[in-house]
Amino acid sequence: MIVLTRVDNRLIHGQVVQSWLPSLDVSEVLVVSPGSAKKEFLKKMLRLALPSGYKLTVLGAKEAAKYSLESNEKLFIIIEDIENLFEMLDIGFHPSIITLGNTQFTEGKKQYSQGVFLTDGEVEQLKKLETEKNISVVIRSLPSSFATKL
Secondary structure (H helix, E strand, O other): OEEEEEEEOOOOOHHHHHHHHHHOOOOEEEEEOHHHHOOHHHHHHHHHHOOOOOEEEEEOHHHHHHHHHHOOOOEEEEEOOHHHHHHHHHOOOOOOEEEEEEEOOOOOOEEOOOOEEEOHHHHHHHHHHHHHHOOEEEEOOOOOOOOEEO
16 A cells, blocks of 8 residues: 655655654555666665665656565555656556656756756646646645645
């Protein structure tokens, strides 16, 4: 069962450990990062960043989409970037809400909050999720923060 889906290029970091995990009733963190999934060292670093008591799974987008549909765990899904999110959505991943936490700045992106940078095309696609697939998309840095729409 998916408890929260978050796009955050920092993956497991202070806000996740200190704020998100204590506020969620989850048993597993599913990190969607193709690069990290291929490197044992990076998976070990993610494991070290995660408090004990939580299961950790690190997968690429396609594998994560399938895994999230089959898992019996209470999942907190952290997706590295918008590209991986859309890849998951294209193959059947369908959360009820997507929280944008931090998306890296690159050339051509506009700032939508302190840490969220998106292209016009990404904004258009994200807005379509709400109208066409009934998936709510919000920007929210912390559980105590006000969630804002794009």
